[in-house]
Amino acid sequence: MINQLRKVYSTLIVYNEGKNKLDQNYKWFVTGNHEVIGIHEDELTSKDISLLEAFLVPYNIELPILTEEEEKWRQVIQSKEPTDNAFELDSSFRFVYFFISENQISPNLFNDAIHELFAKRVPILWKNGSEGIIIEKQQDSDENLSYDQIIDVLMSDLYVNINFFVGPFKEDLKEINHHFETLTNDAKTVFGYTNKPVVTYVDAIPYLLIHQTEPELRDEISKTILQEYLDDEDTLKMIETFVQCNLNISETAKELYMHRNSLQYRLDRFLEKTGIDVRQFQHAMPVYLAMLARK
Amino acid sequence: MAELRLVGIKKVYDKDVVSVKDFNLEIRDKEFLVLVGPSGCGKSTTLRMIAGLEEITEGDLYIGDKRVNDVAPKDRDIAMVFQNYALYPHMDVYNNMAFGLKLRKFKKDEIKKRVDNAAKILGLEELLDRKPKALSGGQRQRVALGRAIVRDAEVFLMDEPLSNLDAKLRVQMRAEIQKLHARLQTTTVYVTHDQTEAMTMATRLVVMKDGIIQQVGEPKEVYDFPNNIFVGGFIGSPAMNFLNGKIEGNHFVMGDVKVEIPEGKLKTLRDQGYVGKDIVLGIRPEDIHDEPLYLKSSPETKFSAHIEVAELMGSEIVLYSKVDDQDFVARVDARFNATAGQTIDFAFNLSKAHFFDKETEERIK
Ligand SMILES: Nc1ncnc2c1ncn2[C@@H]1O[C@H](COP(=O)(O)OP(=O)(O)OP(=O)(O)O)[C@@H](O)[C@H]1O
Numbered sequence: 001m002i003n004q005l006r007k008v009y010s011t012l013i014v015y016n017e018g019k020n021k022l023d024q025n026y027k028w029f030v031t032g033n034h035e036v037i038g039i040h041e042d043e044l045t046s047k048d049i050s051l052l053e054a055f056l057v058p059y060n061i062e063l064p065i066l067t068e069e070e071e072k073w074r075q076v077i078q079s080k081e082p083t084d085n086a087f088e089l090d091s092s093f094r095f096v097y098f099f100i101s102e103n104q105i106s107p108n109l110f111n112d113a114i115h116e117l118f119a120k121r122v123p124i125l126w127k128n129g130s131e132g133i134i135i136e137k138q139q140d141s142d143e144n145l146s147y148d149q150i151i152d153v154l155m156s157d158l159y160v161n162i163n164f165f166v167g168p169f170k171e172d173l174k175e176i177n178h179h180f181e182t183l184t185n186d187a188k189t190v191f192g193y194t195n196k197p198v199v200t201y202v203d204a205i206p207y208l209l210i211h212q213t214e215p216e217l218r219d220e221i222s223k224t225i226l227q228e229y230l231d232d233e234d235t236l237k238m239i240e241t242f243v244q245c246n247l248n249i250s251e252t253a254k255e256l257y258m259h260r261n262s263l264q265y266r267l268d269r270f271l272e273k274t275g276i277d278v279r280q281f282q283h284a285m286p287v288y289l290a291m292l293a294r295k
Numbered sequence: 296m297a298e299l300r301l302v303g304i305k306k307v308y309d310k311d312v313v314s315v316k317d318f319n320l321e322i323r324d325k326e327f328l329v330l331v332g333p334s335g336c337g338k339s340t341t342l343r344m345i346a347g348l349e350e351i352t353e354g355d356l357y358i359g360d361k362r363v364n365d366v367a368p369k370d371r372d373i374a375m376v377f378q379n380y381a382l383y384p385h386m387d388v389y390n391n392m393a394f395g396l397k398l399r400k401f402k403k404d405e406i407k408k409r410v411d412n413a414a415k416i417l418g419l420e421e422l423l424d425r426k427p428k429a430l431s432g433g434q435r436q437r438v439a440l441g442r443a444i445v446r447d448a449e450v451f452l453m454d455e456p457l458s459n460l461d462a463k464l465r466v467q468m469r470a471e472i473q474k475l476h477a478r479l480q481t482t483t484v485y486v487t488h489d490q491t492e493a494m495t496m497a498t499r500l501v502v503m504k505d506g507i508i509q510q511v512g513e514p515k516e517v518y519d520f521p522n523n524i525f526v527g528g529f530i531g532s533p534a535m536n537f538l539n540g541k542i543e544g545n546h547f548v549m550g551d552v553k554v555e556i557p558e559g560k561l562k563t564l565r566d567q568g569y570v571g572k573d574i575v576l577g578i579r580p581e582d583i584h585d586e587p588l589y590l591k592s593s594p595e596t597k598f599s600a601h602i603e604v605a606e607l608m609g610s611e612i613v614l615y616s617k618v619d620d621q622d623f624v625a626r627v628d629a630r631f632n633a634t635a636g637q638t639i640d641f642a643f644n645l646s647k648a649h650f651f652d653k654e655t656e657e658r659i660k
């Protein structure tokens with residue numbers, strides 16, 4: 001789409017991530033792919049603007065000015081060179097990717113709120129007006145909130161939907177630019193598989209593995225394992241809950257508001273029909289993967 | 296003043312997941328409306344559409360007279376409280392309550408006025424300079440409520456705010472929230488999957504299942520006249536008993552056991568052609584009796600059954616038994632000493648029971 005638009009508007013530019021300031025001589029818009037584009041005002045009539053606003057979201061967000069520390073991180077992340085010894089680390093750290101499904105939140109407000117949640121100021125790097133990463137240092141403090149809690153706190157103050165993909169802790173800066181790339185890409189994959197707002201790297205492994213497999217293999221796995229249950233949403237939902245409840249019958253029955261006997265009965269039927277006993281972990285796991293492969 | 300109107304609301308996530316459909320509801324000004332139903336039935340989705348955190352796929356949402364489908368959440372004049380109602384760990388109580396207003400650039404005096412007022416309502420005046428760490432669980436929950444109160448919003452939206460608390464604190468906070476509502480009279484939509492919470496707190500409750508409203512009504516009305524088997528079973532604990540049987544003559548017949556149906560109910564069943572058909576009896580545990588006096592006065596619904604388990608709950612006993620090999624639970628007065636292993640007489644109070652269509656599972660009215 002950008003290329004097509006560019007044929008019409010020769011001044012079209014795509015927002016450059018490193019910059020903090022939006023050029024005020026341009027009108028800015030967000031595309032469906034969350035790319036931010038600008039067109040010089042001289043090239044736009046008011047009719048053009050209303051037309052563009054009909055299918056693009058106007059964008060007028062200023063990203064926060066980077067602190068010295070954030071600037072340092074930005075450089076390693078965007079570096080094309082080996083990053084091993086770019087600077088001294090005082091503790092291990094992890095990248096926490098965030099995505100806000102509302103284009104008009106002010107990143108400055110978000111930053112203010114995030115800083116209040118941690119004992120020490122955390123570097124935050126925005127990719128664009130709706131996503132970025134928090135660089136969280138490992139701290140021994142019993143006061144830290146979980147990311148689920150953070151979401152609820154922020155949601156009630158900022159009125160926005162937030163997703164977090166929490167990366168693994170890192171001891172050094174080795175290949176950190178690569179890690180950043182993978183993590184932000186993985187995040188997009190991960191939220192296609194689950195509707196949980198917070199996903200950790202460990203939670204994400206099954207999604208990432210399945211996502212890597214060839215479509216043919218995915219198809220084969222789901223068909224071979226799930227057989228006649230392939231489209232039986234009720235049963236699959238039941239098994240998914242069963243897996244999430246650590247294969248605990250009572251808990252699952254309670255969660256699904258079902259009698260435990262009828263749960264038992266349906267699991268027995270599944271075993272009869274497929275030869276797979278999801279009450280055993282080594283059977284539950286492939287069924288779970290097959291369900292993911294179906295998505 | 297805020298009424299809410301949800302007209303033909305539907306939510307579809309990513310093409311195929313329909314989470315809420317055909318949702319029509321008027322929420323009255325000052326009402327404490329509870330959305331209740333099992334996990335995944337669409338309660339949070341509905342609440343989040345009201346908040347504006349999820350887009351409405353189809354239908355219209357009005358707050359007051361204004362259609363707000365396209366109004367940003369922050370401009371809807373709502374305050375929200377969620378399940379993990381955590382606080383900013385490094386801020387004192389005052390600033391925790393003030394922070395949302397600061398972000399919205401309220402003037403200092405206005406912030407102070409609102410925070411002091413909320414602190415007074417919640418009895419937090421003495422604790423304003425404490426950090427969350429130095430508060431009890433109940434105090435923290437009150438601060439979290441305070442964070443919503445200072446908004447001075449037209450509508451409160453709460454999504455399972457008590458579900459992470461231990462049982463004792465939950466009961467305490469339930470009362471606290473009710474007191475608060477009595478005082479502020481803010482229209483509230485409250486989500487829970489706990490039917491006890493729903494029954495005790497709601498002015499009206501909405502029972503949902505699979506994204507569809509099953510029944511809307513005052514707690515007592517829903518309890519006494521459930522629309523269908525699902526609602527009957529979901530509301531009330533221990534749950535309503537459902538017994539399969541047939542209508543033969545004047546009787547509801549379960550295998551060898553026959554109980555006589557009161558005239559009024561019988562007429563309805565006859566008029567609607569249920570005689571001779573399979574049908575489901577729904578009867579609450581407290582409407583099954585074992586007191587000698589009741590048994591004597593109700594020979595027409597008497598039968599004997601073996602008590603498998605008896606749980607003493609203070610002045611009452613919950614008895615688990617079977618009739619025609621179908622399980623039922625009775626909640627009876629502990630004075631009559633029913634114990635496990637006995638075979639005793641029971642009688643149904645059928646005037647309080649309901650019949651449900653076996654196919655549609657709807658209550659026969
Ligand atoms: N972001 C999402 N993407 C896709 N599907 C979703 C999303 N959020 C919820 N759903 C689905 O919509 C349905 C309703 O979910 P919802 O969270 O509203 O249920 P709930 O009644 O609040 O349940 P609970 O008691 O477990 O909180 C479920 O089937 C759920 O899987």
Ligand SMILES: [Mg+2]
Nearest residue numbers: 338339340454
């Ligand atoms: Mg929910």
